[in-house]
Amino acid sequence: MEPIVALIAMAFAAAVGVTFLVLGCALYDNWWPMFVLIFYFLSPLPTVISRRMSDSLDTASSACVELAIFLTSGIVISAIGLPLVLAHVNTIDWGACALVLAGDLVVFLTILGYFFVFGNEDMDYSSW
Template identity: 40%
Template sequence: MECNKTLATLITMAFTAAIGVLLLFVGCAVTFPGEKPGLLGYNWWGVFMILLYMMSPIPLGLARCCKSRDAFSSESLSILLDISYFLSACIVVSGFGLPLVLARQSVIQPAAGAMIAGANIFAFGTVYSYFVFFGHEDEWDWSSGNF
């Protein structure tokens, strides 16, 4: 039963990530009638959002890795978790702010910025759901002897 739940969760996350990437590329590729073209006539500056999508889970993943080590006291672990939450929040806010700034400065078309912002909801939602569903600690460890 647990395997089916995990498989359904993975399929759902893959589907939402695919929708996010699709919206991102459609927002970059489509030119909308009645709007002046952006810088160089392209909306492809939004593709840089992929870098933010890849960077968003790094602070939380590193904090999760260090959380399992015995070298950290509870106070330093709390500080590490707070810093990782802050850095992840900065990346997500930058992800939503970048298309708005690009659209405001007429680098991309406003409709493309809106589609990229919609893609952000799906992409960052997928990263968040990964840490919600798979972020818990396993009961198994090396000292248990269960190989």
């Protein structure tokens, strides 16, 4: 897939994921699930910092890479857990929780897709 097509597809997917989040908030008139946006912004940071600090992500035994994976998985699990906890204590409805979880799934898969498509360090950006 051409990088520009992948970028457009990922932008569309991210917009769909955020739309699910906004629908979960607006339809049920409760804006507490919007705190999940913080996790959306925090989730790629450990990987970005790890790539900057380590020589290569190909070495699976690098402590920096392992820490980045651990922190990223903690952020993703927190983003999934927040709407579940809010629904469990009746702060939000379960329908809003389902929409937020659908948005989480789409957004995090989009972030993962970004790292798969643009993670190659040898990519020539002048070929677009």
